Amino acid sequence: MALKNYIRERFFPHFWCAGCGHGIVMNGLIRAIEKLGLSKNDVVMVSGIGCSSRITGYLDFHTMHTLHGRALAFATGIKLSRQELKVIVPMGDGDALAIGGNHFIHAARRNIDITAIVMNNRIYGMTGGQYSPLSGYGTMASTAPYSNIDQSFDVVELAAAAGATFVARSTTYNVIEMAEMIQNAILHKGFSVVEIMSQCPTYFGRRNKLGDAVDMLKYMNRTTTTIGSQWIDEDQELIEIDSEAKEEQLKIERGIFIRKERPEYCAAYDEVIRRAKEGK
Amino acid sequence: MKGIVKFVQGNEACVEGALYAGLDFFAGYPITPSTEIAEHLAFRLPKAGGKFIQMEDEIASMCAIVGASLTGRKVMTATSGPGFSLMQEALGYAIMTEIPCVIVNVQRGGPSTGIPTHVSQGDVNQTRWGTHGDHSIIALTASNNQDVFAMTVEAFNISETYRTPVVLLFDEVVGHMRERLVLPQKGEIPIVERLRTSVKAGVDYHPYLPREDGRLPMSDFGGVHRYNVTGLYHDMWGFPSDDPGVVHGLIRHLVDKIENRTSQLARFKDFYTEDAEFLLISYGSAARSARHIVERRHRRGEKFGLLELMTLWPFPYDLVKQKAAGARYIVVVEMNTGQICQSVRLAVDRPERVFLANRIDGVLINPTDIQRMLHVIGGKGV
Incomplete structure (x- = not known):
């Protein structure tokens, strides 16, 4: 099916800023679904609130634009009700891990078969550039005018510790890799998390002097690497720009970090029904 | 009325009413004095092939039932004061998106943690105005087990008919008091099933275009009609709109569909x-x-x-x-x-x-x- 068949054309042009990474994520998402050959009627997409959450309206699936932080809770109700549906939940970093942090870890703990996509642009874009739990120490934001003192989560470590059985990270620079990861995440039976580092030139880029969208994409390319090759000792220029990287001497790894099997929640509930009916 | 006679708590009478009405999805979080509703449903629902889930909090419980309702299930959650406070935002979402659901609040004393094991009727006005923004709400109550049962069935019927959340505002005494309950036989009390659209696949379906009688036929998520649901003001396709005509029309529809039926809805x-x-x-x-x-x-x-x-x-x-x-x-x-x-x-x-x-x-x-x-x-x- 042509990619444009997955979008609701009458709602374009989209409302994201020029250079925003969310359109690239949407592109990767559609490519993944197209490759998997899923019927549009079998896909439910649930989002919360924020720039990223508007992605649902543009896509021709069963779409639900819910409350800030609560997308995974709504999605849990949908998935447990009709487990044959593919449930995909795109969220922003603040949406998923600040206001929605509790639902994120509990969905991971249950290992319910939902694909969570964290579109991480390290900022609250919709409200004008406040720091998020992924902005990181030392970054600038409208609510951190003297530099941010909040430490950030590592989405991969958090998801893995909470019990997600598929955890991956990519960036909007690596769009082919990103689409493949989403594809694998959707195929995975269990709670899957794909963190996609994305750029917000309008707020994060501007406040942190990271240049325009292209500069930010190149920066993401330089500061990330595939799993296992993470030292940046030699890259003096990079050490100079990024104080955090200098301190840790590490690049951010991309790839599939966790892929394991554990009983999936809806399948386990089928067993509950069986036991209840047998009176055991 | 002939039927099985039981000697039960009000909370169990509510469970019996919900199952009689066709409840097949419940999400909740433990809280005194409503917990027995969750406990009984954890036992009863899977026996009937229904789904029960204990969520991480009341916010999630309310969200989960709204999601489940959209796939075609009859849904309920049960809570008390503090949990009811947490549910208010998602309750407003269900009002705005017109998704049927039933919320039980077995009232205890507040504010805050208050007096959890004792009776109160302090949430009456919160029920009316707890969620933000202009809206209307339906709340039913009862003083004895037989009426708890009947009002629970009513709550589901009204919720399906008008596509709106219905709050069952019980209290600790009613919830915990044990007395006789006669279970009506199947068919004795009419059950309203969800009105689903007759629009065929491939034909443009308008999830938010009321029929002449004001009712909005639904299409289950996962069915042949793909549409959008949002808590933003939205047009007849469910897409966000800030057109003043659309905004005015929707708020009037949401309020009028209830307020204009005040006498029809009056149970006493x-x-x-x-x-x-x-x-x-x-x-x-x-x-x-x-x-x-x-x-x-x-x-x-x-x-x-x-x-x-x-x-x-x-x-x-x-x-x-x-x-x-x-x-x-x-x-x-x-x-x-x-x-x-x-x-x-x-x-x-x-x-x-x-x-x-x-x-x-x-x-x-x-x-x-x-x-x-x-x-x-x-x-x-x-």
Whole structure:
């Protein structure tokens, strides 16, 4: 099916800023679904609130634009009700891990078969550039005018510790890799998390002097690497720009970090029904 | 009424009513004094092939039932004060997106953690205005197990008919009191099934375009019609809109579909109200004490009547006005600082006739408490 068949054309042009990474994520998402050959009627997409959450309206699936932080809770109700549906939940970093942090870890703990996509642009874009739990120490934001003192989560470590059985990270620079990861995440039976580092030139880029969208994409390319090759000792220029990287001497790894099997929640509930009916 | 006779708690009567109405998805979080509802459903639902899930909090519980309802299930959650506070945002979402669901609030004393194991009726106005923004809401209540059962069935029927959340506002005494419950046989009480669209696959379906009778046929998520659902103001396709005409039209629709049906939605019982000089108005467990007084005084030949409200919202102003027309004194019996009393004063001519007999100390108001108030009204001292 042509990619444009997955979008609701009458709602374009989209409302994201020029250079925003969310359109690239949407592109990767559609490519993944197209490759998997899923019927549009079998896909439910649930989002919360924020720039990223508007992605649902543009896509021709069963779409639900819910409350800030609560997308995974709504999605849990949908998935447990009709487990044959593919449930995909795109969220922003603040949406998923600040206001929605509790639902994120509990969905991971249950290992319910939902694909969570964290579109991480390290900022609250919709409200004008406040720091998020992924902005990181030392970054600038409208609510951190003297530099941010909040430490950030590592989405991969958090998801893995909470019990997600598929955890991956990519960036909007690596769009082919990103689409493949989403594809694998959707195929995975269990709670899957794909963190996609994305750029917000309008707020994060501007406040942190990271240049325009292209500069930010190149920066993401330089500061990330595939799993296992993470030292940046030699890259003096990079050490100079990024104080955090200098301190840790590490690049951010991309790839599939966790892929394991554990009983999936809806399948386990089928067993509950069986036991209840047998009176055991 | 023939059927199986049970001796159960009010919370279990609610469970029986919900299952009778076709409940097949429940999400909840433990909280006193509503927990037995979750416990019984955890046991009962899977036996019937339904789904039960204990969520991480009440916010998630409310969200999960709304999601499940959208896939075609009949859904419910149950909670008490603090949990009900947490549910308010998602309750507004269900109102805005017109997704049927039933929320049980077995009231305990508040504010805050309050007095968890004791009775109160303090959430009446929160039920009306708890979620932000202009809206309307339907809230039902009951004073005994048989009515808890019946009102629970009603809640599902009304919720499906009007595509709106319905709150069952019970209280700790009703929830925990054990008494007789006769389970009606199948078919004895009519059940409203969800109205689904007859629009065929491939034909443009408008999820938010009301039919001539005002009803909105639904299409289950996962079915042949793909559409958008949002808590933003939206057009007939469910897409966000800030067009003033769309915004005005939607808020009017959401409010009017309930407020314009106030008399149709009014559920109540009346005892000797025709020529009552003293009209007691009460609801929930407080109405049991009020009824005790009324029966006793009526037997003595005194003109006492009771109007037991079972629909609290939309408040039946016309009904109250009419019932109170001939009464010299109107005494509202409730366990709060006068939340329904306030509405009664708005409803009646000469609101100075309206008195409040209440208790706000976590103890069920008893006939003696009401008697004392009647002494005061009668000029016989405190």
